[in-house]
Amino acid sequence: MKLYSFFRSSASYRVRIALNLKGLDYDVIPVHLVKGGGEQLSESYRKLNPNALVPTFIDDAGAVLTQSLAIMEYLDEVHPEPLLLPGSALDRAHIRSLALQIACDIHPLNNLRILRYLTRDLKVSEDDKNAWYRHWCVSGLAALEATLVADSRTGTFCAGEKPTLADCCLVPQVANAQRFDCDLTGMATVMRIHTACLDLDAFARAAPANQPDAE
């Protein structure tokens, strides 16, 4: 198995956590999103992933999969131990909803290509760009906090006593928030879960600082 990954990409980070939780061996192929204008924009990479985004996953038979959530759902179907989507259909919907709150409502707005468009095309100042980043990150995580506080399934992790798909998304998003100095006051549940996750080897090994391409 191979994972085209960038150490700081939070979508790559999610899949690294999922692979580690399932105890799967994989080779990381670094794709540098900044160097040389971005290796993800090369013709050869675009053939694998027309969206020119990381991660891209190659399974043992050579099948190419894109989109972090689709890759993690696939891993959960093919390597179900431990399940990232456990429980009833309602429980699974709840876990998916938490993951999508991050993957659809926070992360896409703060992706590198978006920040570039803001500064290069819209001539937004560095301060306004950072305010944009923090606005979506903080308001999105505050909504996640409210969801977690209101739900009786919230435990040591986002949905009970074992990490799920939602935790695979939460930890990289908090890492982004911290990198951009977001004010995470009032997000006690999110931060408690973040700490519990990083106590686990599967999460710690997936962290940006522990990647072969870390800078």
Add this chain to the structure above:
Amino acid sequence: MKLYSFFRSSASYRVRIALNLKGLDYDVIPVHLVKGGGEQLSESYRKLNPNALVPTFIDDAGAVLTQSLAIMEYLDEVHPEPLLLPGSALDRAHIRSLALQIACDIHPLNNLRILRYLTRDLKVSEDDKNAWYRHWCVSGLAALEATLVADSRTGTFCAGEKPTLADCCLVPQVANAQRFDCDLTGMATVMRIHTACLDLDAFARAAPANQPDAE
């Protein structure tokens, strides 16, 4: 079953298509995203959906689900006929990836709240706002076109001869693109699939113009 929906919201539109494809009866509860500053921001709605976004789905037992993709996955597990995610684990991953290309990489960037932030907070001109919209919509749909053209599973619909989760996402995204006069030249596959979908009653009935809150 109840669906809190806004006629023009493409995330709501996706779920309406899925419910119709499965032949399920549901009541639409309109949430007007513009009127009075946005009904989705009311305290009562935020209790249901802390993200203050549509749709929100209430099942027959009163369970509250948010996030369009999580709702559609839930419907597929509980009402599997016809399946929106058919086939092998690899096929399902492919369908999810197509859906997420739209739900993560296009739609979040062009949501109403984003456009409002651009004009109100960043003082972006109307022309630049429209250019932003078209940029993400057109580049995202072009990547989707490339993926569909390259994959042998592409058929009358995104993945074969029956509509799937991917088609539930494609049609509302094309509707948005058309509303903002995006240049869809070169997207022959996307547009062919769009037409095939709208020939089906389940898609046509879900369209914004056929909603109780249509303007």
